[in-house]
Amino acid sequence: MAYQVLARKWRPQRFSEVVGQQHVTRTLQNAIKESRIGHAYLFVGSRGIGKTTGARIFAKALNCEHPATDADGSIEPCCECPTCHEIAGGSCLDVLEIDGASHNGVEDVRQIRDNVQYTPSNGRRYKVYIIDEVHMLSPQAWNALLKTLEEPPPHVKFLFATTEPHKILPTILSRCQRFDLKRIPVPLIVARLHEIATAEKIFVHDSALTIIARAAEGGMRDAQSIFDQMIAFCGGNDEGSPISESDVIDVFGLVSHSELTHLVEAILQNDAGALISAVHNLADKGRNLECLYADILLYGRNLMVFGHVSDPRAMLELNDAEFADLQQLAAVATPSVVQRLVQGLLAGDSNIRYTLNKRIYIESTLLRVMRDAHAVQVDDLITQLRILQEKGTLPAVDTAPAPSPPAAPVQSTPPAAAAPSPAPVAPKPEAPQTPESASPEPSAPPAPEAAAPEAAAPEEPQLTLVPDEAAPAAPEPDQQETSSSPDLWQQAEQDETVQGAVDLFGGKIIDVRAVQKD
Numbered sequence: 001m002a003y004q005v006l007a008r009k010w011r012p013q014r015f016s017e018v019v020g021q022q023h024v025t026r027t028l029q030n031a032i033k034e035s036r037i038g039h040a041y042l043f044v045g046s047r048g049i050g051k052t053t054g055a056r057i058f059a060k061a062l063n064c065e066h067p068a069t070d071a072d073g074s075i076e077p078c079c080e081c082p083t084c085h086e087i088a089g090g091s092c093l094d095v096l097e098i099d100g101a102s103h104n105g106v107e108d109v110r111q112i113r114d115n116v117q118y119t120p121s122n123g124r125r126y127k128v129y130i131i132d133e134v135h136m137l138s139p140q141a142w143n144a145l146l147k148t149l150e151e152p153p154p155h156v157k158f159l160f161a162t163t164e165p166h167k168i169l170p171t172i173l174s175r176c177q178r179f180d181l182k183r184i185p186v187p188l189i190v191a192r193l194h195e196i197a198t199a200e201k202i203f204v205h206d207s208a209l210t211i212i213a214r215a216a217e218g219g220m221r222d223a224q225s226i227f228d229q230m231i232a233f234c235g236g237n238d239e240g241s242p243i244s245e246s247d248v249i250d251v252f253g254l255v256s257h258s259e260l261t262h263l264v265e266a267i268l269q270n271d272a273g274a275l276i277s278a279v280h281n282l283a284d285k286g287r288n289l290e291c292l293y294a295d296i297l298l299y300g301r302n303l304m305v306f307g308h309v310s311d312p313r314a315m316l317e318l319n320d321a322e323f324a325d326l327q328q329l330a331a332v333a334t335p336s337v338v339q340r341l342v343q344g345l346l347a348g349d350s351n352i353r354y355t356l357n358k359r360i361y362i363e364s365t366l367l368r369v370m371r372d373a374h375a376v377q378v379d380d381l382i383t384q385l386r387i388l389q390e391k392g393t394l395p396a397v398d399t400a401p402a403p404s405p406p407a408a409p410v411q412s413t414p415p416a417a418a419a420p421s422p423a424p425v426a427p428k429p430e431a432p433q434t435p436e437s438a439s440p441e442p443s444a445p446p447a448p449e450a451a452a453p454e455a456a457a458p459e460e461p462q463l464t465l466v467p468d469e470a471a472p473a474a475p476e477p478d479q480q481e482t483s484s485s486p487d488l489w490q491q492a493e494q495d496e497t498v499q500g501a502v503d504l505f506g507g508k509i510i511d512v513r514a515v516q517k518d
């Protein structure tokens with residue numbers, strides 16, 4: 001018999017064999033059991049996690065001649081009747097698998113639409129259309145299918161599968177029951193690979209299976225394909241030399257956990273030399289640098305989780321040795337540094353795919369991210385200053401004037417500043433006062449607060465602040481005003497707060513009324 005790849009040979013044939021998608025299989029089984037079968041189902045999820053497999057098992061269970069009932073009452077296809085065999089072999093005339101990527105036009109859909117009216121052959125119950133990559137269907141094709149999808153004949157079921165549900169029109173989504181398949185956890189993939197290895201009499205270390213499962217990123221088909229490739233490379237038939245972790249690492253250019261720990265340790269210690277030589281060693285060994293970057297990011301994420309969660313074990317998908325490594329690093333890592341590391345790495349994550357020299361990119365990015373993560377943060381400085389201030393060894397920051405020397409305040413002579421358009425006009429505090437009330441005590445305090453918003457929006461330098469109100473309030477007394485102003489200026493200039501504001505604006509605070517008069 002011709003060789004069949006593991007992914008096909010070990011493709012699940014019953015609901016109970018589907019790994020990690022119980023929330024989907026149970027719903028489908030219950031639907032059959034309670035005769036509540038919808039007319040359109042949409043299976044959503046990344047590649048190789050069981051969308052089409054699930055759809056095919058469902059099609060078998062719908063049409064099986066002798067459906068079996070498990071101990072817990074759930075329905076399973078018998079996998080022995082001619083219908084089950086035909087569906088599994090892809091030769092059943094009533095279960096049509098269509099590739100949506102290549103059959104995406106109106107004509108293809110029209111063909112489906114014409115066929116749905118014919119009842120299934122051989123006394124089968126349902127005609128099932130499994131359309132893969134259904135997001136590739138053109139809008140015209142969807143429109144042609146819309147009516148049939150809404151009210152298909154009772155013997156027709158549509159099972160759609162897609163990796164990109166966001167590309168499907170809402171009108172279609174609302175006509176389907178949607179099932180989101182989950183990324184399969186590493187331990188479940190390892191268990192399944194172990195099962196396959198035992199049945200195929202392949203000798204392999206569990207640590208090697210873990211690396212394979214991790215490289216598959218939650219997809220069972222990818223994991224089985226990688227395992228296939230490893231068997232082709234190493235044999236694995238000899239009990240004396242089983243497939244090992246280092247075999248997998250070498251073949252796929254991956255990075256071992258200990259190498260990764262060494263590198264992350266250098267970053268956490270802010271040791272640029274150790275960091276660069278670690279990257280150099282890995283690049284020299286031919287490691288996949290794109291994977292390396294992703295691995296460092298994942299390691300950082302694991303450290304971050306470790307720093308914040310009391311029982312992180314279940315969230316990390318690590319074996320005992322790896323968990324111990326992480327624990328050791330987490331003990332010396334500062335959570336805020338780790339978080340900045342992760343954020344810095346994330347920012348550069350998308351660029352690494354497009355960069356031509358990945359090695360230099362990784363070196364420079366890791367150096368920058370490391371330096372940034374360890375740099376003194378403004379927040380920390382402010383906290384330190386607050387502590388000093390509370391101890392009484394530092395003057396209050398918010399009342400202290402700007403750093404320019406207070407001994408040399410720039411004299412703001414009102415008439416001289418009249419000519420240019422005075423951008424940062426500060427409200428003259430004494431303006432609203434009537435001429436006779438020369439007492440200046442309410443004048444000084446509002447100066448800093450009023451000046452601040454003015455500085456924030458300097459693009460509108462109109463003189464709208466005070467004079468508008470002052471003009472109607474003080475109708476006639478020009479002479480009196482001029483006589484009182486210099487006094488107020490002198491008083492204001494002696495005021496500490498006003499002094500601070502004057503310094504802040506580089507001495508550009510002027511008497512608004514004086515400008516208007518000129």
Ligand SMILES: [Zn+2]
Pocket residue numbers: 063064065066067077078079080081082083084
């Ligand atoms: Zn059957």
